[in-house]
Amino acid sequence: MHQxxxxxxxxxxxxxxLQRTPSREDGITEEQEDDLRQFGCHLIQTAGILLKxxxxxxxxxxxxxxxxxxxxxxxxxxxRDISIGSIFLAAKVEECPVRLTDLANVIDHLQxxxxxxxxDPLVPxxxxxxxxxxxxxxxxxxxxxxxxxxxxxxxxxxIMVNYLKVLELTDHPTIPQxxxxxxxxxxxxxxxxxxxxxxxxxxVIWLAAREAEVPLPTNPAWWEVLDSNLEDIENIAxxxxxxxYKTLPIPDLPLTINEVEPYLQKQKSIAxxxxxxxxxxxxxxxxDGEEAEQAPVxxxxxGSVVPPKNTRVSRFS
Numbered sequence: 001m002h003q004x005x006x007x008x009x010x011x012x013x014x015x016x017x018l019q020r021t022p023s024r025e026d027g028i029t030e031e032q033e034d035d036l037r038q039f040g041c042h043l044i045q046t047a048g049i050l051l052k053x054x055x056x057x058x059x060x061x062x063x064x065x066x067x068x069x070x071x072x073x074x075x076x077x078x079x080r081d082i083s084i085g086s087i088f089l090a091a092k093v094e095e096c097p098v099r100l101t102d103l104a105n106v107i108d109h110l111q112x113x114x115x116x117x118x119x120d121p122l123v124p125x126x127x128x129x130x131x132x133x134x135x136x137x138x139x140x141x142x143x144x145x146x147x148x149x150x151x152x153x154x155x156x157x158x159i160m161v162n163y164l165k166v167l168e169l170t171d172h173p174t175i176p177q178x179x180x181x182x183x184x185x186x187x188x189x190x191x192x193x194x195x196x197x198x199x200x201x202x203x204v205i206w207l208a209a210r211e212a213e214v215p216l217p218t219n220p221a222w223w224e225v226l227d228s229n230l231e232d233i234e235n236i237a238x239x240x241x242x243x244x245y246k247t248l249p250i251p252d253l254p255l256t257i258n259e260v261e262p263y264l265q266k267q268k269s270i271a272x273x274x275x276x277x278x279x280x281x282x283x284x285x286x287x288d289g290e291e292a293e294q295a296p297v298x299x300x301x302x303g304s305v306v307p308p309k310n311t312r313v314s315r316f317s
Contacts, residue, residue: 043107176208
């Protein structure tokens, strides 16, 4: 993600950074890391809505959050702290600063809601209140340090609107809104730190048009006119669509650093139990197969073997 010269483009990951993240080097699986990243982005988006921040601030915060955890391990920094630090920093970057008091109250409310605890208000000037405020300031400093003070984020929202105008789709009843929603959902994936905004804008338009069954120009190819690559467009769309096939187990995911190790131990126990169950199932299938192979030969000299019960015999066999 490091660049040797000043650029108005977003800093992107190298392939090695994408495959060998600090979290995976620290013993966290790819699936666990994806869940934790999505959880942090969900926390930022929800908190931003309660704080009435503009979408650009929430988007910037989620991109800073994603970038941070490609420089640091989820095992060493709390999702809650880095999330609120990202909001606090992004609000400054987008010139819509939030009060520390408001941010502390919102995060405390969400933490209790996610943990299904009583939604008692945060005691003003209590120890927990001061701890949360300090956590915000420390997290902001950590983000700036890990990112080398590079907090420039170019977003694809305005680019997408311009592309819709070029393709004469601004008045379509569903495509603009669906494309906007895909941009927001994509913040929970790594696409914003793997691809530049123009390509992301093309991808969400392509995805929304496919859903609406609206054909896009192919002669010349519209994506080439907009200086994008079809393979990249399809890859981005695949990342976005993958979000809709899984539900996050929010109550089980760790918010604070003290919850990380118990969560990882629980996940390890579950994985071992599943592996053991699969092993037992595999052995049983193997035994059943051996019994089937030893089934008696019937029919005199024909040599035909009677198939085991419940076995479908193809008419082409």
